[in-house]
Amino acid sequence: MSNLENPEYWLGMRINGERYVLPASSVQSVFLYPEAEQSLKDLRISGVVVHEGAPVYLRNHFQVLRFNRRSENIADWQQVLKPGAAPWIVVLKDGLNKGLGFRVNNISGPFHASVLSDSLFVHHNGIDHLLVEAS
Secondary structure (H helix, E strand, O other): OOOOOOOEEEEEEEEOOEEEEHHHEEEEEEEOOOEEEEHHHHOOEEEEEEOEEEEEEOHHHHHHEOOOOOOHHHHOOOOOOOOOOOEEEEOOOOOHHHOEEEOOEEEEEEEOOOOOOOOOOEEEOOOOEEEEEOO
């Protein structure tokens, strides 16, 4: 039997039909924002939304997340999500990505689960979620 890492809370996300999971400890906030983001052309800033009085600078999920998996579905991973199809925004908490957000189709959790130390997946409620982390 493989060793289990300490159990942790996870945030499940659906992106382009696939299920991913991010440690909840790396998430600052999650909120529903189905409207298109603002574009401030004069300041050359695009993809800005305001949440709780603070700006959130949106990036594509593939610009701020990474995973350790073969690139068999890299075209699906790098498909840009449209605001109407991806109303949820996840904002990252720490490091260089602090305050950066990205859109996802849907969320689940946070939920508590253990992960095998050599696994790339977190199993929850009969579903495997691919483990990703902030890049």
